[in-house]
Amino acid sequence: MSVRYVDEFRESRLAHALAAGIRSLADPARTYRLMEFCGGHTHAIFRYGVPDLLPANIRLVHGPGCPVCVLPVARIAHALQLASAHGVILCTYGDLVRVPGPQRQSLLKAKAAGADVRIVWSSLDALKIADENPHRQVVFFAIGFETTTPPTAVVLLQARALGVKNFSVHCNHVMTPPAIVGLLERPEAQAPGSVPIDGFIGPAHVSAVIGSRPFEPFAERYRRPVVIAGFEPLDVMQAILMLIRQLNDGRAEVENEYARVVNRDGNTKAQRMMAEVFERRAKFEWRGLGELADSALGIRPAFADFDAEQRFDLDVVAVADHKACDCGDILRGVKRPTDCRLFATGCTPDNPLGSCMVSSEGACAAYYAFGRARERAVAPV
Amino acid sequence: MNRRISPRPLDLERGRIDLSHGAGGRAMAQLIEELFEAHFDNPLLARHNDQACFEVGAGRMVITTDGFVISPLFFPGGDIGSLAVHGTINDVAMAGARPLYLACGMILEEGFPLADLRAIVASMAGAAKSAGVPIVTGDTKVVERGKGDGVFITTTGVGVVPAGVDIASDRAQPGDAVLINGSIGDHGTAVLSKRENLSFETEILSDSAALHGLVAAMLAAAPGIHAMRDPTRGGLAALLNEIARESRVGIMIDEGAIPIAVAVRGACELLGLDPLYVANEGKLVAFCAAAEAVRLLEAMRAHPLGRRASIIGKVVDDADGYVQMRTSFGGTRIVDWLAGEQLPRIC
Numbered sequence: 001m002s003v004r005y006v007d008e009f010r011e012s013r014l015a016h017a018l019a020a021g022i023r024s025l026a027d028p029a030r031t032y033r034l035m036e037f038c039g040g041h042t043h044a045i046f047r048y049g050v051p052d053l054l055p056a057n058i059r060l061v062h063g064p065g066c067p068v069c070v071l072p073v074a075r076i077a078h079a080l081q082l083a084s085a086h087g088v089i090l091c092t093y094g095d096l097v098r099v100p101g102p103q104r105q106s107l108l109k110a111k112a113a114g115a116d117v118r119i120v121w122s123s124l125d126a127l128k129i130a131d132e133n134p135h136r137q138v139v140f141f142a143i144g145f146e147t148t149t150p151p152t153a154v155v156l157l158q159a160r161a162l163g164v165k166n167f168s169v170h171c172n173h174v175m176t177p178p179a180i181v182g183l184l185e186r187p188e189a190q191a192p193g194s195v196p197i198d199g200f201i202g203p204a205h206v207s208a209v210i211g212s213r214p215f216e217p218f219a220e221r222y223r224r225p226v227v228i229a230g231f232e233p234l235d236v237m238q239a240i241l242m243l244i245r246q247l248n249d250g251r252a253e254v255e256n257e258y259a260r261v262v263n264r265d266g267n268t269k270a271q272r273m274m275a276e277v278f279e280r281r282a283k284f285e286w287r288g289l290g291e292l293a294d295s296a297l298g299i300r301p302a303f304a305d306f307d308a309e310q311r312f313d314l315d316v317v318a319v320a321d322h323k324a325c326d327c328g329d330i331l332r333g334v335k336r337p338t339d340c341r342l343f344a345t346g347c348t349p350d351n352p353l354g355s356c357m358v359s360s361e362g363a364c365a366a367y368y369a370f371g372r373a374r375e376r377a378v379a380p381v
Numbered sequence: 382m383n384r385r386i387s388p389r390p391l392d393l394e395r396g397r398i399d400l401s402h403g404a405g406g407r408a409m410a411q412l413i414e415e416l417f418e419a420h421f422d423n424p425l426l427a428r429h430n431d432q433a434c435f436e437v438g439a440g441r442m443v444i445t446t447d448g449f450v451i452s453p454l455f456f457p458g459g460d461i462g463s464l465a466v467h468g469t470i471n472d473v474a475m476a477g478a479r480p481l482y483l484a485c486g487m488i489l490e491e492g493f494p495l496a497d498l499r500a501i502v503a504s505m506a507g508a509a510k511s512a513g514v515p516i517v518t519g520d521t522k523v524v525e526r527g528k529g530d531g532v533f534i535t536t537t538g539v540g541v542v543p544a545g546v547d548i549a550s551d552r553a554q555p556g557d558a559v560l561i562n563g564s565i566g567d568h569g570t571a572v573l574s575k576r577e578n579l580s581f582e583t584e585i586l587s588d589s590a591a592l593h594g595l596v597a598a599m600l601a602a603a604p605g606i607h608a609m610r611d612p613t614r615g616g617l618a619a620l621l622n623e624i625a626r627e628s629r630v631g632i633m634i635d636e637g638a639i640p641i642a643v644a645v646r647g648a649c650e651l652l653g654l655d656p657l658y659v660a661n662e663g664k665l666v667a668f669c670a671a672a673e674a675v676r677l678l679e680a681m682r683a684h685p686l687g688r689r690a691s692i693i694g695k696v697v698d699d700a701d702g703y704v705q706m707r708t709s710f711g712g713t714r715i716v717d718w719l720a721g722e723q724l725p726r727i728c
Contacts, residue, residue: 010710
């Protein structure tokens with residue numbers, strides 16, 4: 001990768017020009033509440049200090065787009081059961097290993113206690129581990145939105161083609177559009193005057209897979225503009241400008257700022273592979289959002305041999321989140337991380353109680369890591 | 382050197398470490414004699430005592446110890462052996478001290494190839510020789526197969542701080558300039574590029590180097606340096622947070638002033654890592670009064686290990702001890718401690 005193509009999207013001069021444009025367009029008489037759905041955006045916003053460049057009446061609301069944050073405790077319990085009680089080699093992405101499960105147990109703690117938990121950088125690494133350990137069962141604990149779903153589909157197709165006997169996938173893939181609908185269908189979004197979100201900065205990598213079309217029905221139905229944006233800070237600034245323009249005009253359309261990667265139909269080859277391997281679950285629990293219909297993917301019966309939920313006897317554990325934890329409200333954009341009583345006191349990145357503090361893409365972790373000084377300088381809104 | 386203890390020399394091409402090499406008998410004595418002493422060769426070691434005894438000049442003594450556990454053992458720009466020498470010399474040097482001697486503890490895993498061990502020992506010896514800091518005593522243990530990771534090395538270093546030098550982590554003061562001797566992230570990225578599950582093609586070499594010569598040149602130019610530390614694990618971010626905590630100050634750095642090699646930036650982009658948190662092994666960060674900063678910078682740039690030295694920020698009053706960074710993008714952000722290990726992001 002050439003850094004030349006990175007610096008272009010982080011140019012301070014362009015940022016200030018965009019900031020001037022945003023300031024001149026933003027109506028000082030109103031507030032613009034813009035939700036960045038995706039954790040990648042939250043990360044970019046804080047890492048580059050984007051809020052410093054925005055007027056105070058533009059509020060960025062952090063959404064539920066961090067796959068680690070929305071994974072319910074019951075699914076972490078499955079991972080722990082697989083790694084401990086069933087003695088498998090459990091492979092997963094790094095972000096997941098510190099997520100607290102039941103009794104504040106985590107995969108990292110289970111590993112320290114002797115479970116064979118391995119962090120992989122790609123789904124194919126998990127299959128390789130299965131090949132190298134023919135006498136062990138290897139489970140890939142798959143999480144992520146539409147972005148990481150195609151690689152899981154690929155690994156399942158490969159496993160079947162190779163006739164691998166000791167490999168399976170615990171599927172926790174979730175989908176973006178139903179989550180946005182879930183947010184807008186909630187009671188607090190229906191009450192007049194209490195709508196917490198005026199528009200969405202749409203996800204980048206997710207849209208590269210599914211395209212921008214799936215966001216069109218709800219932009220129209222719920223009258224919320226969506227601008228698909230890349231993860232570079234200039235992308236985010238440009239998307240904010242485009243959203244303000246739409247809101248000022250009274251429009252609610254899906255626009256695509258990330259045209260260099262995303263088109264309306266997305267990656268149709270990836271979609272075909274996903275359709276071959278996965279089917280929609282009737283309902284799936286999201287941490288903070290509760291059960292959402294048609295919001296997650298399960299493995300099709302044709303691939304049942306590679307479905308860890310079929311292969312292993314896993315207990316369904318109902319575990320409530322910590323009573324004082326406001327992750328749910330934060331994921332819905334109703335509260336800010338600093339509104340939570342536990343923020344930076346009982347709950348820190350080193351000792352997370354809630355899921356939003358675990359992943360670097362979680363809103364609370366981003367606030368903790370990058371935003372605390374700003375909170376000190378700016379009075380809470 | 383004494384007469385050989387065994388009639389048949391070690392098979393350094395095809396042989397492997399076995400449990401007898403740590404058992405205290407003939408095999409262990411042979412390993413020490415034919416490998417360690419042969420390479421580390423110096424008069425103190427040749428006396429075959431369980432310790433080294435030497436005269437100390439005037440000044441305050443410094444002692445430090447460090448364990449080296451790294452995968453892979455050999456990486457672009459270095460290996461665990463040279464790293465174990467450089468790392469400990471640097472820890473001594475960060476007090477402004479002149480390193481005198483090193484001690485080394487080797488924990489070897491049964492089955493480890495003697496050829497690899499020889500390469501590591503030769504690398505240690507070379508690093509110690511070019512640094513002018515001999516390895517004068519040591520210890521060898523062998524653990525059963527599966528109970529080690531090939532080789533673990535612990536090195537201990539002693540040195541002497543010259544009179545008039547007072548460098549400590551709690552001495553950074555508001556107004557101080559913050560200087561670094563070159564680009565960050567080279568070591569960590571070079572090591573990652575050779576990890577089994579992650580290998581990628583790159584020309585990045587570890588920056589592993591002994592910094593005591595540079596430190597001596599810096600002290601000659603600016604004897605009043607307040608604080609100094611090398612950004613190893615946790616990278617520049619961890620170092621700045623440590624100094625901010627110990628000195629009860631804030632630090633404001635300027636992203637645009639921090640040297641980062643293009644290849645390191647590219648690799649970090651690809652892996653979703655922040656170079657501020659990536660390890661270095663040949664870098665130091667110094668805090669000095671603003672009035673001395675330019676003089677110090679010039680002295681650093683005149684040294685081969687400081688050619689890309691830069692003033693990267695300043696110390697500010699801040700009761701909360703925040704480290705902040707003005708981003709190249711035009712905003713500011715906190716540069717926080719890392720929580721756990723830096724892990725790749727999911728998407």
